[in-house]
Amino acid sequence: MKRYLFLALVILFVLIGSSGGDNKKVYPYRWVRVGSGLRSDKDVEKIRQIAQTASQHGLNGILLSSGLDTMDLQPSEFYQRLQKVKELGASFGLEIIPSFMSVGYGGAVLAHDKNLAAGLPVKDALFIVENSEARLTADPPVRLVNGGFEKSSQDGLDGFLLSGKLGQFVSVDTNTFKEGKASLRFDNFRNAPDETVNIDQDVQVHPYRHYRLSCWVKAENLKPSDPFGDSNFQLKVLGGDEQRPLQYENPKLSPTDDWHKVTVGFNTWNYDKVRIMPSVSGGGNGKFWIDDLNLDEVGLINVLRRPGTPITVRGESSGMTYQEGRDFVKVLDPIMNFRYDHEGPPIEIVAGSRIPEGERLRVSFYHGTFIYNDQTPICMSEPKLYEIWRKQARLVQQALSPKYYMLNMDEIRTGGSCEACKRRNMTMGQILGDTLTKQFNLLKEANPKAEIFVWSDMLDPNHNAGPDQKWYYLAEGTYVDSWKYIPKGMNIVCWYYEMRVPSLKHFSSLGFRTMAGSYYDGDNLDNPKGWLEALDNTPGACGILYTTWLNKYDLLGPFGDLVSKRE
Numbered sequence: 001m002k003r004y005l006f007l008a009l010v011i012l013f014v015l016i017g018s019s020g021g022d023n024k025k026v027y028p029y030r031w032v033r034v035g036s037g038l039r040s041d042k043d044v045e046k047i048r049q050i051a052q053t054a055s056q057h058g059l060n061g062i063l064l065s066s067g068l069d070t071m072d073l074q075p076s077e078f079y080q081r082l083q084k085v086k087e088l089g090a091s092f093g094l095e096i097i098p099s100f101m102s103v104g105y106g107g108a109v110l111a112h113d114k115n116l117a118a119g120l121p122v123k124d125a126l127f128i129v130e131n132s133e134a135r136l137t138a139d140p141p142v143r144l145v146n147g148g149f150e151k152s153s154q155d156g157l158d159g160f161l162l163s164g165k166l167g168q169f170v171s172v173d174t175n176t177f178k179e180g181k182a183s184l185r186f187d188n189f190r191n192a193p194d195e196t197v198n199i200d201q202d203v204q205v206h207p208y209r210h211y212r213l214s215c216w217v218k219a220e221n222l223k224p225s226d227p228f229g230d231s232n233f234q235l236k237v238l239g240g241d242e243q244r245p246l247q248y249e250n251p252k253l254s255p256t257d258d259w260h261k262v263t264v265g266f267n268t269w270n271y272d273k274v275r276i277m278p279s280v281s282g283g284g285n286g287k288f289w290i291d292d293l294n295l296d297e298v299g300l301i302n303v304l305r306r307p308g309t310p311i312t313v314r315g316e317s318s319g320m321t322y323q324e325g326r327d328f329v330k331v332l333d334p335i336m337n338f339r340y341d342h343e344g345p346p347i348e349i350v351a352g353s354r355i356p357e358g359e360r361l362r363v364s365f366y367h368g369t370f371i372y373n374d375q376t377p378i379c380m381s382e383p384k385l386y387e388i389w390r391k392q393a394r395l396v397q398q399a400l401s402p403k404y405y406m407l408n409m410d411e412i413r414t415g416g417s418c419e420a421c422k423r424r425n426m427t428m429g430q431i432l433g434d435t436l437t438k439q440f441n442l443l444k445e446a447n448p449k450a451e452i453f454v455w456s457d458m459l460d461p462n463h464n465a466g467p468d469q470k471w472y473y474l475a476e477g478t479y480v481d482s483w484k485y486i487p488k489g490m491n492i493v494c495w496y497y498e499m500r501v502p503s504l505k506h507f508s509s510l511g512f513r514t515m516a517g518s519y520y521d522g523d524n525l526d527n528p529k530g531w532l533e534a535l536d537n538t539p540g541a542c543g544i545l546y547t548t549w550l551n552k553y554d555l556l557g558p559f560g561d562l563v564s565k566r567e
Contacts, residue, residue, distance in 0.1 A: 023536045024566040029404075029515060029543025031061035031097065032556060038066050038081040048088050050553055055092035057557045058564025062089060063406055063545060068100035069108030069388075071395035082399055095403055097453075098396045101389055101439050102408035103415075106378030112388050114336050115306040118377045119366030119418040120267040120474065123208035125299060126316075127347055127361040134313075134328070134347035134361050136299030142205055144276060147215075147293040149184040157184070160199045169197040176289055178216040178259050183291035189283035196281040198236075203295060207270045210301065210367060212340045213237065213247070214263040215278065215293040221286035222255045227550060233288065234279045235264050239271035244471055246274065248371040248413070249339075255286065265301065265340035267369070267474075300344035302367045303333050308382055308420020309366035313347065316360040327353040331365075338370040369474060371413050380412075380435040381420035390442050397446040405443050406493070409436060410455035411464070416476030428477040429465065432458055433485020440487045453491040453515065459483040461506060462499040483510065493517045493545065497527055504538040515543040521550045525562055532563065 032054050036043045051062060064085065067074070089096040102108065109116055126139035145159030152172045156162060162170045169192050170184060177183035189195045205211065213235050225231040230250060237247035247266040268274060276295060280288045303311070311331055313322045324330055329348040347363070349355050370376055378385065396402070409432075415421065416428045424431065436454060443450050457464040458479050464472060465479040472478050488511055494503045495517030507514050516531035528544065535541040546559050 024532075025536055025541075026564055026566055027535065027541065027543045029061060030059045030560070030563050031063050031095075031543065032059055032546040032553075033063040033065065033099070033548060035065040035549070035551070038078055038085070041081065044081050044084050044088075047085055050556065051088050051092045051094055053553070053556050054560060055094060057560025059546070059560045060093065061095040061097055061404070063097045063099050065099040065408070067108060068098050068396050069102065069392055070111050071392045071399070073111060079399060086400055096400050097404040097406055098400055098402055099406040099408055100392065100396065103380055103435065104375060104377050104411040104413060105408065106376050107374065109378050109385060109388055110376060113306075113384065114368070115304050115309070116378045116382055116385055117304060117338065117368035118379045118414040119304045119309045120369055120414070121208055121364070121366055121417055122210050122267070123364050124362040125209060125297075125364070127299070127363050129349060129355060129357055129359045129361065132349045132357075134349065134355070134363075136297065136344070138297040139206060140204070142203060142211070142295055142297060144201060144203060144293055144295050147295075148180045149182050149291065149293075150180050157199070160201050162199050163192055163197045170199060173289060176218070178218070178291040180291075183218075183289045186280045186283065186288040186290070187286070189280070190285070194281070195283065196279060197283070198277050198279045200275050200277040202273055202275050205268050205272060205274050206297075207268055207272055209268050210265065210298050211268065211295060212263060212265050212298045212301075213276065213293075213295050214261060214340075216259050216291045217251070217253065217257070217262050218259045218289040219253055219255060219257040219286065220288070221284070222253075222288060223282045223284040223286065224255055225250075225253070225282070230281070232280060232282050233262070234281075235262065236277040236279050237266045238275040238277060239269055240273055242470075243275065244269070244271075246271075246474075248473060250372050263340045265298065265369070267367070298340070298344060299363075300331060300333060300347075300365065300367075301340060301342065302336055302338050302369075303331060303344065304366045304368055304418075305330075305332060306379075306382055306384070306420075308379060308418045310419060311365040312363065314362045315355070316362050320354070322353070322355055322361075326350070327355050336368070338368045338376045366418050369414055371473065375411070375413060377412055377414040379418055379420055380415060380431050381418070381424060386438055386442070389439065390445070393442045393446040402447070402450070404451045404453065407436065407439055407452065407454040409439070410457050412458055412475065412479075413473035414475060421476070427481070428472075428475055429479045429482035430485055432479055432482045436486045436490065440490060451491060452489070453493050454486075455517070456492045456494040456503060456507070457496065459486065459492065460494070460496065460499075460503050462502045463496045483507070488512065491515060491542065495520070495547065497530065500531055500534045504534055504541065508538050508540050511540070513540045513542045514538060515541070515545060517545050517547045519546050519548060519555070519559065521548055521552045525555060525559060528559055528562060532566075
């Protein structure tokens with residue numbers, strides 16, 4: 001009897017000790033993210049080095065992002081290298097977790113069909129027929145006042161509002177210029193509020209039209225841009241009194257750069273007024289020049305041609321809707337790079353067309369858009385998308401036989417505006433939830449036992465699915481309640497460090513298993529340490545990921561020790 005009592009007391013003390021303040025856990029999933037195009041054997045060798053370090057320091061998985069949305073387009077050499085990566089994983093005791101199926105970063109899907117890009121609507125743009133071609137005519141004509149910065153006075157710069165007084169942060173420079181006799185110089189950034197200097201001008205535009213904004217720029221000794229944020233120079237466009245941002249492309253700019261032309265585009269949505277705001281931030285002790293700022297309406301640049309993005313050509317006076325093929329040649333943009341460095345095609349009138357010479361046409365269509373440095377989101381409502389993904393899922397399963405999959409469904413910054421989305425009568429949250437459910441089922445078809453993970457941000461009310469968000473980039477509506485429409489078997493990888501506690505709590509309270517997307521290219525391991533502390537207090541937490549986007553692996557070994565040797 002005393003022996004049993006003694007054993008009971010020992011067990012009790014052990015339980016009390018394990019449930020005290022020191023609740024450190026070693027999580028079953030300890031992975032490292034690796035991005036590689038596998039274009040050469042050198043890429044495989046880099047992965048081998050990463051795999052060796054990961055294995056030696058207690059990690060057990062490689063989250064592999066490697067163009068796996070284009071498996072059916074890859075050459076045989078890619079498959080050979082992918083097989084070597086699989087063998088490396090096996091030799092080092094590391095699971096290979098394929099990371100693919102992206103909507104926000106749609107380049108891989110667009111390699112199959114560029115027309116699957118998410119589309120923004122243009123309504124009733126004016127085209128006039130001349131010499132059997134219909135070309136855009138600005139309606140109404142638009143222009144920026146004093147875009148060459150030639151007119152100024154002691155009171156300021158004609159047509160523009162400035163940060164501070166003329167000469168304080170913004171000066172007319174008659175010694176350095178690209179066009180005319182003057183340019184505008186930005187400097188003295190350190191004394192500006194938030195080290196940001198703007199000029200701005202309000203311009204009347206037409207709702208639901210397509211515009212191009214361009215200028216020449218030159219830089220000297222600016223600070224390097226943040227690789228995860230905006231560039232130093234932005235051609236901001238803000239819509240209406242709401243000041244909704246309409247343009248998100250990051251112009252490429254080096255800290256010191258000679259004169260070159262910057263061109264971006266935007267859709268006006270429902271606004272009849274926009275604010276054009278060139279902005280320079282983080283300039284430090286450097287200088288920046290801008291010249292020949294110009295705004296014009298454009299036509300069929302990056303026009304999309306898929307079932308959910310129809311084109312309509314209508315006679316302005318007759319009201320007749322003309323037919324593609326019978327009255328005009330199929331409209332295509334042969335360049336279609338989602339930039340604004342080219343002209344859109346004309347509408348070619350066929351012989352025997354009902355469209356007369358000189359007719360004023362009202363043309364409605366959809367165009368793709370480009371965001372930041374490499375983002376062209378794709379439409380989640382086109383059936384062809386899921387045909388492409390089903391094929392890739394089967395090929396990935398055949399090549400890697402993975403136990404786990406990661407869905408790259410983060411930062412979906414455009415969507416919901418095309419006809420394919422509108423006719424579903426669903427919110428963006430419901431559309432996203434439906435897409436994730438379909439992806440989940442496609443992977444389960446390929447491997448019924450697979451565990452499936454997804455980035456958290458588009459499902460997180462503390463992140464990009466917040467209930468108080470007025471808008472999310474160029475998406476039509478917000479992603480609120482998206483988490484309500486996904487399978488309970490999904491595992492959520494949270495990555496917003498500042499909101500890690502409420503984010504983990506949110507998903508855990510709904511019964512989802514969670515994982516931390518930690519590190520994010522810092523210079524120390526404070527980020528993973530903070531995540532581990534939050535994970536230790538989260539029911540259902542299952543893992544932590546070394547997440548590098550800049551290929552910084554110097555801290556991989558110490559990270560592995562941190563997460564696998566928790567004493």
